[in-house]
Amino acid sequence: MTEIRAVYTLWLREVKRYLRDRIRIVSSFVQPLLWLLIFGSGIGGALSALSNFLPPGVKYQQYIFPGIVGQTLLFTSMFMGISVIWDREFGFLKEIMVAPVSRISIFLGKMLGDCTDALIQGVIVLILGLLLGIRFDAFAFLEILPIMVLMTFGLVSVGLIIASFMENLESYGVIQSFVNLPLFFLSGALFPVRGPNVPNWLQTASNFNPLTYGVDALRTVILGSKAQPLYPLYYEVLVVVAFDIAMIVIGTLAFNRRK
Amino acid sequence: MNRTIETFDLTKKFGDLVAVDKLNIGVEQGEVFALLGPNGAGKTTTISMLCTILKTTSGTAKVNGYDIVKQATQVRKSIGIVFQDPSIDDRLTGRENLYMHANLYGVPTSEQKPRIESVLKLVELEDRADDILRTYSSGMRRRLEIARGLIHYPKILFLDEPTIGLDPQTREHIWTYIQELKKTHDITIVLTTHYMEEADKLSDRVAIIDYGKIVALDTPAKLKETLEGDVITIKTENPQKLASALTKMLAISKTRITDDSVEITVREGKKLLPKIVDLATEYGVDIESVSNREPTLEDVFIHYTGRAIRTEGSSELRGMSQIRRRAIK
Numbered sequence: 001m002t003e004i005r006a007v008y009t010l011w012l013r014e015v016k017r018y019l020r021d022r023i024r025i026v027s028s029f030v031q032p033l034l035w036l037l038i039f040g041s042g043i044g045g046a047l048s049a050l051s052n053f054l055p056p057g058v059k060y061q062q063y064i065f066p067g068i069v070g071q072t073l074l075f076t077s078m079f080m081g082i083s084v085i086w087d088r089e090f091g092f093l094k095e096i097m098v099a100p101v102s103r104i105s106i107f108l109g110k111m112l113g114d115c116t117d118a119l120i121q122g123v124i125v126l127i128l129g130l131l132l133g134i135r136f137d138a139f140a141f142l143e144i145l146p147i148m149v150l151m152t153f154g155l156v157s158v159g160l161i162i163a164s165f166m167e168n169l170e171s172y173g174v175i176q177s178f179v180n181l182p183l184f185f186l187s188g189a190l191f192p193v194r195g196p197n198v199p200n201w202l203q204t205a206s207n208f209n210p211l212t213y214g215v216d217a218l219r220t221v222i223l224g225s226k227a228q229p230l231y232p233l234y235y236e237v238l239v240v241v242a243f244d245i246a247m248i249v250i251g252t253l254a255f256n257r258r259k
Numbered sequence: 260m261n262r263t264i265e266t267f268d269l270t271k272k273f274g275d276l277v278a279v280d281k282l283n284i285g286v287e288q289g290e291v292f293a294l295l296g297p298n299g300a301g302k303t304t305t306i307s308m309l310c311t312i313l314k315t316t317s318g319t320a321k322v323n324g325y326d327i328v329k330q331a332t333q334v335r336k337s338i339g340i341v342f343q344d345p346s347i348d349d350r351l352t353g354r355e356n357l358y359m360h361a362n363l364y365g366v367p368t369s370e371q372k373p374r375i376e377s378v379l380k381l382v383e384l385e386d387r388a389d390d391i392l393r394t395y396s397s398g399m400r401r402r403l404e405i406a407r408g409l410i411h412y413p414k415i416l417f418l419d420e421p422t423i424g425l426d427p428q429t430r431e432h433i434w435t436y437i438q439e440l441k442k443t444h445d446i447t448i449v450l451t452t453h454y455m456e457e458a459d460k461l462s463d464r465v466a467i468i469d470y471g472k473i474v475a476l477d478t479p480a481k482l483k484e485t486l487e488g489d490v491i492t493i494k495t496e497n498p499q500k501l502a503s504a505l506t507k508m509l510a511i512s513k514t515r516i517t518d519d520s521v522e523i524t525v526r527e528g529k530k531l532l533p534k535i536v537d538l539a540t541e542y543g544v545d546i547e548s549v550s551n552r553e554p555t556l557e558d559v560f561i562h563y564t565g566r567a568i569r570t571e572g573s574s575e576l577r578g579m580s581q582i583r584r585r586a587i588k
Contacts, residue, residue: 002365009362017350091346098312099363100335 006101014080014113018120025124028076032125035047035062035068036132039190053192055228062116065134066218067189069125069144070151070211074187076121077152080114080178081159085169111160111251115152122148136222143221150240151214157247164254187211188219194230210243261288263415263447264309268318271304271471278304280471281318286415286449291441293449293462295556302451303343306417309449310340323414336364339408343419343451345400349392353384353403356392357410364411371410378406382436398429405436409444409494416440418450422457430457437461455556465556467563474563479556486554486562493521493535494547504542509534515561519547524554524562537559 018024044060054063087093096106112151126144129136136144164176186209192198193206213236220229220236230236264286271279279301286292294302307313309322317391320327323337336369347356354375361371379385382402392400401421410418421437422430438461440446452458458465459479466476475482496502498521505523509531515522525531528551539546561567 005362005365009359013348013351013359016355017348020350089342090349091342092348093346094312094342094344095346095360096363098310098335098340099307099360100332100339101363102332 003102003105005221006099006105007112010096010106010109011113014110015116018113018117021075025120028121028124029128031075032068032072032128036065036129038066040064053195054227055223055226057228058223058226061132062134062223063219064190065129065220067187067215069129069148069218069222070187070189070215071184072125073118073122073148073151073214074155074183074211076118077114077155078159078162078175079172080117081111081156081161082163082166082169082175083114084110084160084163084173085166089168090169103235104252105196107160107248107252107255111153111156111248114156114159115149117144118152118156119148124154127246130249134222137224140221140224144218147214147217147221147240150237150244151211153244154210154240157244157251160251161247161254164257165249183209183211187215188230189215210240213237213239213243262286262321263288264292264320264322264449266305266309266320267319269305269308269310269315269320270317271301271313272316274292279308282471282473284466284473284476286447287464289445289447291437291448291450291461291464291466293458294449294468295453295455295458295465295560296451297453300453300468302453302468303419304471305448306340306419306451309334310338310417311335318555336411337414338417338512339411339413340414340417341401341404341408341419341421343517344424345397345404347392347400347404347407352389352391353379353395354388356403357388357407360407366411374410374412378409381409381439384408398425398480401429401433402436405433405454406463409440412444412539413446415447415449418448420451420453422452434460448516455560459556467556467560469564475559482556482559483554486524486558488526488554490550490554490558491528491531491535492550492552493523493539494519494528494549495521495539495544496547497544501539501544501546503533504538504544505578508538524558 040061047060052058084093087096099106123145126141158179162179186193186202186206187213188194188206193203193212213231216230217233217236217240220227220233262285264284266282268283269279269282282305283302294305296302304313309320309327310314311327311334312415322334325333325337334458340453348359350361357375357378358371361375366374376385379388382405384399384402384406387395387399392403395403405421422433425433430543434457437448437450441448450457450461462479464477465479465482467474467482475485477485493501494509498516498519499546502516502521505511505514505521510527511523513524532549532551535549536546557567
């Protein structure tokens with residue numbers, strides 16, 4: 001019971017901090033909007049004549065929409081996870097680490113809090129999509145949400161793992177270059193990662209990218225009957241869950257290294 | 260007496276650097292125990308090990324009867340700590356920080372409110388409790404941290420440099436709280452400090468620590484007694500000559516010479532003053548001033564280590580704080 005209360009307390013802290021940061025919430029609209037509105041319309045328009053890679057009846061903007069949701073989850077989760085470095089820099093982490101609470105609860109509380117924040121960002125993008133005229137089933141929403149939740153677990157954990165090896169936030173740009181962008185580009189968020197014209201190395205690399213499965217699962221659900229999934233939905237969800245479990249285990253271990 | 264904390268050859272090494280070297284100390288139930296030493300002496304490292312946030316290299320300690328290596332959770336439940344560096348969430352309010360702490364330490368929900376109100380009252384922060392921490396001064400933050408450390412009724416409260424970086428007025432204020440605490444709560448307090456005055460004023464016993472070792476341990480009064488007398492400082496342009504005259508004529512064996520002064524430690528210093536002046540005249544040494552004072556812990560420190568407490572800001576110190584920061588990840 002004490003442990004559950006501790007998890008809840010740490011979760012609440014993360015969410016409170018996030019909701020108090022108005023600037024971040026407002027700015028969270030901007031990047032996805034740029035991708036969908038400018039990139040989506042621009043590339044979509046330019047490719048309209050030869051856009052045979054798109055499933056029939058699907059516009060490019062619609063096609064990348066699940067990808068942009070995935071991107072938002074990826075970037076936010078990673079940032080939130082890594083932001084634990086702030087807690088270390090500002091000393092708050094010591095207060096948590098010296099508390100009589102199991103290290104697993106500390107990790108879970110922190111992770112679930114960050115996941116909630118990432119999820120709020122994801123939902124904002126979903127609403128943005130609706131405003132831009134991208135339609136999906138009301139029923140699909142009930143499937144989208146759990147998939148998003150599962151995606152954030154693993155991604156936030158990766159952020160926390162990276163943070164446990166990083167000295168300070170100055171090297172955040174490195175994460176952007178070596179983790180965020182490669183995962184994003186190789187996930188099929190912007191273009192299909194399967195097909196006769198896709199280089200083999202890219203297909204292989206995308207196979208090892210957990211985000212590929214998350215994005216494709218989202219796309220399957222959002223596009224509904226028009227979707228052309230890479231794998232069956234249940235298989236993709238299983239991959240994401242396996243990734244989550246692995247990252248949570250490694251994360252708990254990495255987070256608790258004591259010198 | 261009942262020992263609340265006892266260390267057994269407690270040792271911590273960072274690479275080649277021995278930060279804490281086979282430390283053996285005992286802290287008694289209900290006392291205020293000070294670890295006094297310069298920055299980098301191993302005070303924070305010792306406390307971090309006792310609080311179980313830093314692994315020991317060898318040796319161990321018992322805190323409230325629990326082993327810090329094997330029973331970390333039990334130890335954590337028994338202690339409260341105010342870290343040297345701030346450790347509060349500055350985006351939450353004072354009260355939110357306190358509730359968070361109460362929940363992390365499993366304080367029953369029904370008791371949280373009264374306990375939090377009472378600690379807020381103790382540190383006089385009731386009227387600011389609902390403000391975001393960012394708007395607090397560093398003295399207020401410190402007070403809030405002390406309040407926080409008490410919510411779960413710890414048996415032992417660790418205060419790591421409780422008044423570092425605070426203005427004299429706030430420092431006095433915090434000293435009052437600490438003295439108040441000792442009176443009203445059945446609590447053992449372990450504090451580290453490099454301020455002599457702080458150790459002198461607050462503690463029942465002082466352990467002088469240098470390079471990870473205890474060089475002296477006793478009550479402040481007794482430590483000062485070991486110096487056997489008062490400290491006389493003679494300002495003069497020719498300290499060398501005066502010092503040798505003092506040694507020769509007054510049989511004073513230990514003189515400490517600086518560029519413009521000689522310092523000696525003697526019993527009943529006041530009576531010796533005229534003799535010193537006569538002696539100087541006899542040897543043709545001009546004296547600028549002579550002063551006699553009771554010894555302070557600073558003198559005790561110099562007596563045991565042969566040097567003054569290092570001043571802050573040297574490169575060596577920064578090196579140590581780096582190590583410390585890495586250590587507490």
